[in-house]
Amino acid sequence: MRLFHGTDNAGIQRPTVLTLGVFDGLHLGHQLIMRTVVDQARAVGAVPTVITFDPHPRAVLHPESAPPLLQTFDQKIEGFGVLGIEQTIVVRFTKEFSSIRAEEFLKDVVVDRLHAKEVYLGKGFAFGHNREGNIELLKRMGSELGFVAGEVPEVKLRGCRVSSSKIRQLLASGNVNLARRMLGRPYGVEGRVERGSERGHKLGFPTANLHPHNRVIPRNGVYVTGTLIEGQWRRSVTNIGVRPTFADGTEPSVETFVMNWDGDLYGDVVRVRFLYRLRDERKFSSIEQLKTQIARDVQRANSYFDRAGTKHMLSVI
Numbered sequence: 227m228r229l230f231h232g233t234d235n236a237g238i239q240r241p242t243v244l245t246l247g248v249f250d251g252l253h254l255g256h257q258l259i260m261r262t263v264v265d266q267a268r269a270v271g272a273v274p275t276v277i278t279f280d281p282h283p284r285a286v287l288h289p290e291s292a293p294p295l296l297q298t299f300d301q302k303i304e305g306f307g308v309l310g311i312e313q314t315i316v317v318r319f320t321k322e323f324s325s326i327r328a329e330e331f332l333k334d335v336v337v338d339r340l341h342a343k344e345v346y347l348g349k350g351f352a353f354g355h356n357r358e359g360n361i362e363l364l365k366r367m368g369s370e371l372g373f374v375a376g377e378v379p380e381v382k383l384r385g386c387r388v389s390s391s392k393i394r395q396l397l398a399s400g401n402v403n404l405a406r407r408m409l410g411r412p413y414g415v416e417g418r419v420e421r422g423s424e425r426g427h428k429l430g431f432p433t434a435n436l437h438p439h440n441r442v443i444p445r446n447g448v449y450v451t452g453t454l455i456e457g458q459w460r461r462s463v464t465n466i467g468v469r470p471t472f473a474d475g476t477e478p479s480v481e482t483f484v485m486n487w488d489g490d491l492y493g494d495v496v497r498v499r500f501l502y503r504l505r506d507e508r509k510f511s512s513i514e515q516l517k518t519q520i521a522r523d524v525q526r527a528n529s530y531f532d533r534a535g536t537k538h539m540l541s542v543i
Contacts, residue, residue: 242313243267243344244336245378246277247351251296251390252305254410255381259348262378264310266344275340276311278302279319286319294441296390301416301440315340328354328363337371344374383408400445402500412452412540414499415440415480419491431520433465433481434491436498446478448504450527452540453484454497459540461485463520463527464498467507485524499540502530 243266249256260276267274280299285292297305306314315335317323331354336342345364353359361377368375381388388408396405397413406412417438434453446467453462464482482498484491504523510516 239341241270241272241341241343242275243270243272243346244275244277244340244342245346245348246353247348248279248282249276249302249306250282250293251393251409252302252309253381253388253390253393253408254383255348255388257309257410258381259346259378260306260309260311262346262376266346267312270343272343273313274311275313275315275342276306277315277317277335277340278306279317281319283319283324286321287324293391293394296393296413296440296442298416298439325355328359329367331359332364332367333371337373342373344376346376346378348378349380394442397442397444400447400503402444402449402503406501412499412501413444414497415443416495416497417480418495419493421492431483431517431524432488433483434496436480436482436496438480443478443480444500444503446507448507448523449500450502450504450530451482452499452501453482454499455484455487455489455491459499460487461527461531462498463504463523464500465507483520483524485528501540 243263245259245263247256247259249259252260260274263276264274266272282292282295303314303316332345336345345368347361347364351360361375364375383404386392393405393408393413396402396408402413415436415438417436417440419434420437421435443466447465449464449466451462451464452459453464454460462482462484464480466480467478480498482496504526510519
């Protein structure tokens with residue numbers, strides 16, 4: 227196993243309250259699990275701990291159906307820390323590891339190595355060989371090995387269960403508003419700024435061409451976004467698509483116009499968060515029509531940013 231974020235041999239000797247899972251996206255359901263772990267750890271004087279797996283188990287066992295992940299590995303680890311997790315145990319998931327019985331994992335790792343006082347699972351989560359490590363087994367083993375076992379209820383929004391798969395569907399349809407509500411924050415990507423055709427400069431709206439590290443990108447279109455530059459969230463408008471007006475796009479690009487910014491971002495890694503979908507990407511009959519539409523997009527984006535609450539929305543990690 228690999229250990230991250232303040233974990234050392236001395237730290238492992240302290241008792242823990244922990245959870246385990248993949249936690250892709252760290253949505254509202256995952257956040258409830260983290261709050262439970264952090265609160266209970268504080269109550270009993272233990273270290274709030276997460277055990278997670280890399281790569282995604284399905285990518286190893288059933289790669290043909292493995293989902294694209296909402297977060298990069300580093301983004302997820304960072305998110306654990308923001309939510310109050312002090313110790314993250316990263317288990318490299320292999321076919322050999324998948325054959326380990328749940329009872330063996332609980333005894334050797336959870337109890338003997340991590341000295342768990344309490345263990346929490348998200349509703350329906352299972353681990354170990356043949357997914358035998360469900361909440362029923364956890365409670366039975368807890369009674370035998372001396373730890374408290376609990377199941378954290380699922381979170382629902384508009385009667386729909388909050389899940390990573392549902393958020394992927396929402397982003398694929400361009401519904402960044404509902405995705406934001408399920409995540410508890412705007413969906414974002416990060417990537418390095420690369421040189422493009424520089425047409426934006428000629429149009430009067432210079433864009434940063436982002437090469438995203440994230441695999442999940444919202445549906446093609448134009449969005450109100452926030453872009454993190456030098457530690458500050460700045461107003462921006464982002465186009466995802468193939469630039470149909472110029473008929474030279476083959477792969478979808480992520481191009482962001484940052485308002486009131488004239489610095490050089492080439493080579494920098496920036497973060498972009500999607501706040502509101504303005505429109506579909508479409509082909510214009512002339513460059514002048516395109517310039518007029520971009521100006522309207524920027525005006526609408528500014529109106530959006532002037533509404534109450536947007537500043538707070540951008541400040542959420």
